[in-house]
Amino acid sequence: MALLEIDDIHVFYDKIEALKGVSIAVDEKQIVTLVGANGAGKTTTLRAISGILHPRAGEIRLGGESLADLPPHEIAGMGVVQVPEGRRIFARLTVDENLQMGAFSRNDRRAIAEDKERMLALFPRLKERLKQVAGTLSGGEQQMVATARALMARPRILLMDEPSMGLSPVMVEHVFETIRAINQQGVTILLVEQNALMALGIADFGYVMESGRIVLTGRGQDLLEDENVQRAYLG
Amino acid sequence: MMAGAAARRVAGSRRAPPSPLQRAAVTGLVFGILGLYLAIVGILAMIHGRAIIVGVLTLGQATLVAIGLGTGAMIVRGDGEHGAWSWSTLLRSLFAGAIAGGVLALLVVAMDALDLRAIFIALSPALFEMLTFDLGLAGGVLVLIGGSAALAALGALLTLGPRAFRRHVLIGCIAVIFFGVFQELIQIMMQYGDIIGAVRETIYTWEGLTPEGAILIFVIATAISLLAARLRGGERSDAETPPAQRRNARIAKAAVAVLLLVLFPLLAGSYIGQVMMLVGLYILMGMGLNLEVGLAGLLDLGFVAFFAVGAYTTALLTADSPHALAAFTAIPSLSYWEAMPIAVLVSVIVGVLFGIPVLGVRGDYLAVATMGLGEIVRVIVQSDAAAPLLAGAQGILQIPKPWLGNIELSDPVDLFYLTLACAAVAAYCAWRLENSRLGRAWMAVRDDEDVAQALGINLVKVKLLAYGLGAAFAGLAGSIFAVMLTSIYPSSFQLLVSINVLALIIVGGMAACPA
Numbered sequence: 001m002a003l004l005e006i007d008d009i010h011v012f013y014d015k016i017e018a019l020k021g022v023s024i025a026v027d028e029k030q031i032v033t034l035v036g037a038n039g040a041g042k043t044t045t046l047r048a049i050s051g052i053l054h055p056r057a058g059e060i061r062l063g064g065e066s067l068a069d070l071p072p073h074e075i076a077g078m079g080v081v082q083v084p085e086g087r088r089i090f091a092r093l094t095v096d097e098n099l100q101m102g103a104f105s106r107n108d109r110r111a112i113a114e115d116k117e118r119m120l121a122l123f124p125r126l127k128e129r130l131k132q133v134a135g136t137l138s139g140g141e142q143q144m145v146a147t148a149r150a151l152m153a154r155p156r157i158l159l160m161d162e163p164s165m166g167l168s169p170v171m172v173e174h175v176f177e178t179i180r181a182i183n184q185q186g187v188t189i190l191l192v193e194q195n196a197l198m199a200l201g202i203a204d205f206g207y208v209m210e211s212g213r214i215v216l217t218g219r220g221q222d223l224l225e226d227e228n229v230q231r232a233y234l235g
Numbered sequence: 236m237m238a239g240a241a242a243r244r245v246a247g248s249r250r251a252p253p254s255p256l257q258r259a260a261v262t263g264l265v266f267g268i269l270g271l272y273l274a275i276v277g278i279l280a281m282i283h284g285r286a287i288i289v290g291v292l293t294l295g296q297a298t299l300v301a302i303g304l305g306t307g308a309m310i311v312r313g314d315g316e317h318g319a320w321s322w323s324t325l326l327r328s329l330f331a332g333a334i335a336g337g338v339l340a341l342l343v344v345a346m347d348a349l350d351l352r353a354i355f356i357a358l359s360p361a362l363f364e365m366l367t368f369d370l371g372l373a374g375g376v377l378v379l380i381g382g383s384a385a386l387a388a389l390g391a392l393l394t395l396g397p398r399a400f401r402r403h404v405l406i407g408c409i410a411v412i413f414f415g416v417f418q419e420l421i422q423i424m425m426q427y428g429d430i431i432g433a434v435r436e437t438i439y440t441w442e443g444l445t446p447e448g449a450i451l452i453f454v455i456a457t458a459i460s461l462l463a464a465r466l467r468g469g470e471r472s473d474a475e476t477p478p479a480q481r482r483n484a485r486i487a488k489a490a491v492a493v494l495l496l497v498l499f500p501l502l503a504g505s506y507i508g509q510v511m512m513l514v515g516l517y518i519l520m521g522m523g524l525n526l527e528v529g530l531a532g533l534l535d536l537g538f539v540a541f542f543a544v545g546a547y548t549t550a551l552l553t554a555d556s557p558h559a560l561a562a563f564t565a566i567p568s569l570s571y572w573e574a575m576p577i578a579v580l581v582s583v584i585v586g587v588l589f590g591i592p593v594l595g596v597r598g599d600y601l602a603v604a605t606m607g608l609g610e611i612v613r614v615i616v617q618s619d620a621a622a623p624l625l626a627g628a629q630g631i632l633q634i635p636k637p638w639l640g641n642i643e644l645s646d647p648v649d650l651f652y653l654t655l656a657c658a659a660v661a662a663y664c665a666w667r668l669e670n671s672r673l674g675r676a677w678m679a680v681r682d683d684e685d686v687a688q689a690l691g692i693n694l695v696k697v698k699l700l701a702y703g704l705g706a707a708f709a710g711l712a713g714s715i716f717a718v719m720l721t722s723i724y725p726s727s728f729q730l731l732v733s734i735n736v737l738a739l740i741i742v743g744g745m746a747a748c749p750a
Contacts, residue, residue, distance in 0.1 A: 050689055052685065052689075071693075072688045073688055073690075076689055076691035089683075089686075090686070090687075092678065093679070101676075101687070101690055104675075104676065104692055153691065
């Protein structure tokens with residue numbers, strides 16, 4: 001059974017149906033990516049998973065348990081953690097405080113300290129900037145903070161929304177390397193990206209979305225080579 | 236006419252690189268015109284009526300002196316950083332001073348010859364007397380020009396003199412002027428107490444400082460300034476001392492500040508006690524609102540409602556009036572100490588009730604919504620509908636003062652200590668909160684609600700906590716406010732109070748507790 005199962009969900013913004021029956025399955029320790037153009041419903045899917053939006057029909061299950069009517073903070077408490085679009089770090093808190101906020105729903109002080117050390121090993125750059133106010137960091141560094149903050153929660157599944165957005169090509173490379181590294185440490189990742197080429201390149205499994213529906217599924221590599229995908233997204 | 240001449244002169248000096256002498260002339264003119272301006276708009280004559288040292292110096296004369304000294308100082312400044320002492324500097328200052336004085340002298344002559352008052356109403360005979368120093372036209376002109384030149388030379392000398400010396404003298408002079416200008420206020424403060432009263436009588440008459448007082452203040456201020464400089468110099472040298480020692484120094488400084496805070500109202504009497512008491516109340520409310528606005532980012536303009544709730548709860552529970560609960564229910568009339576925690580508790584409850592409807596509202600809308608709620612509370616209290624219970628616009632009277640053992644805390648100074656103690660406790664709580672998990676959660680919510688929620692923060696809980704705890708502080712302040720006035724009216728709880736508190740924390744620095 002998959003860790004995260006999204007089963008035919010329909011999500012509405014008032015009367016507009018944004019998701020018209022989306023089903024996604026994410027297996028343990030996989031990287032699954034959701035690609036598609038602007039407005040295809042990728043972010044909406046993530047918002048439904050994290051409980052900010054509630055699907056009108058269909059079900060979302062984590063390890064077999066339904067997340068349907070839980071408030072966002074309880075879903076987060078269950079280990080579904082987001083790296084939000086546009087990073088959205090706490091700009092007026094220090095890097096250190098941002099990391100601490102990531103571990104907000106945990107109580108094991110010693111393990112939190114250990115995790116912080118691991119994050120600083122993963123992102124050595126943050127070590128130098130620990131006491132710096134996060135809003136003053138560069139875009140790439142902010143992405144690191146956002147990712148580290150999410151990992152501090154020891155997620156069962158990490159939802160990443162457009163992690164490459166607004167970054168320089170060098171940083172984009174770095175971000176995808178980091179995603180792969182995190183995954184190799186055993187973290188399950190659902191990655192939403194517009195940069196289909198890069199995303200499918202590292203993904204075990206991919207879903208292609210178009211106006212609220214999944215139009216294609218397949219292994220990452222296969223999708224990369226798929227004619228339709230190439231024409232539509234890779235040019 | 237004269238201003239035109241000056242402008243031409245300035246323009247002329249701009250064309251060719253100005254010789255030192257030209258520059259001196261221009262400087263003198265500028266200061267002279269400054270004096271002229273002050274005279275024509277009437278400031279000079281007006282502040283001449285204000286004595287700094289009785290029978291010796293008025294504020295107007297002090298201004299003239301300052302103009303003279305300033306001329307000389309400017310001459311030296313104009314010579315650049317390494318302006319060294321030379322006879323030429325002195326001569327130029329004399330020259331510039333004479334010109335500055337000359338401009339005023341021209342005014343005097345013109346006033347004598349023409350009827351300038353028809354145009355400039357401020358050029359009164361009183362001004363004439365002041366500018367001629369009661370010496371008649373010729374004597375006045377001579378004194379103006381000569382004195383101004385001498386003062387300019389003095390100013391130049393002072394500026395050239397050792398820097399440390401100059402600063403201390405300047406501080407001494409400023410202290411004298413300060414005590415002179417604010418004499419009414421300071422005298423009122425010093426009216427109470429025997430020793431202070433005696434001190435007041437030596438340094439003040441009711442019109443201004445006595446000459447002895449002025450000298451005394453000058454000496455004391457200069458000495459303090461010297462001492463402070465010595466201390467500061469010492470501190471600078473031990474900048475490399477271990478941080479522990481420096482922390483000790485900081486603690487010592489804080490202790491001195493607290494000691495001053497504790498002793499000051501005792502020395503200064505009831506009037507200042509009352510003022511400081513109000514300051515204390517605002518500090519309390521400021522800390523409360525800081526939790527909401529500064530930490531949790533919930534802009535709340537209805538804060539005064541919690542203040543009102545605290546005040547009314549205290550009033551209803553303790554007052555000796557037909558509106559008190561004791562008058563028509565079985566609840567006994569409580570002492571202040573019993574009523575205060577209840578007032579705080581009720582405020583918290585109201586705070587949470589307040590928070591619920593505006594949970595989903597953000598930003599500017601939140602400010603408007605809370606403002607509305609705050610006004611609702613006031614209007615309800617004022618309305619006829621609630622009048623049987625809350626006494627409407629008449630307010631609740633005869634709230635007893637708190638008793639501590641057998642002592643009635645009736646004097647503003649006593650109540651000030653109550654406020655101070657509460658503020659200290661509250662500050663400690665606020666400080667602990669700021670560095671706690673909850674504090675961090677608030678800050679996260681402030682920076683980004685959605686993400687905070689996505690990280691497992693229960694928005695409803697932390698927001699309501701912010702309202703509740705913020706309200707507790709205001710309730711405490713309100714409770715003290717009630718016993719301070721011993722009577723409360725709905726009109727005391729205007730929107731303006733909320734805005735004042737908000738201004739307080741904005742000026743003090745958001746989220747900064749010490750502020």
